[in-house]
Amino acid sequence: MRVCWNIFLQLQGWTIRDEFPYHLKKCVIAVGPHTSAWDFVVGLAVRSKLRLYHLKFLGKAELFKGRFGFFFRKLGGFPVDRFSNNNVVDQVVEKFNASESFVLALSPEGTRKKVDKLRTGFYHIAHKAGVPIVLAGLDFGKKQITFSEPFLPTGNMEADLQYIIHYFADKEGKIPEYGLQHLDQQAPN
Incomplete structure (x- = not known):
């Protein structure tokens, strides 16, 4: 499959700009902006x-039901009930x-739609587990995948989230209007 995914990335014109931090045994990779189901396809190829x-991923529980559930599990996914009171952060x-x-x-x-704020579960997972966050940008405009330097959450969630939003703000999602530019523009100076 690796050859097929490489051909897919080449034909689509995608490039990977930065080195992935292979030296990290544990980390949370925050991938964005998430605006389309195509993000998952590009993610699998990368x-x-x-x-x-x-690499593992969390997915909405509905993906793991029915005849394709085995496929998402085989790819490294595990289901999350986004609407239950189960403490997903502590489980992860x-x-x-x-x-x-x-x-x-x-x-x-946490969704492919336009958001007014980021969900914070990924941040709490990294902070509680004491693992770094790596930002992975999917820029459909430039057909480019980028990786940030790993960073440990500081505990100042507001400042850390603003850094994260700023990183993703110049990345164009498959559906550009669902990107995070509007959140970066709302940031206090």
């Missing part, structure tokens, strides 16, 4: 090209603590 087969932190190596990718928006 995962294969960079040989990140150990336990997975980090119990594993020697655990890399989790998820979208800070």
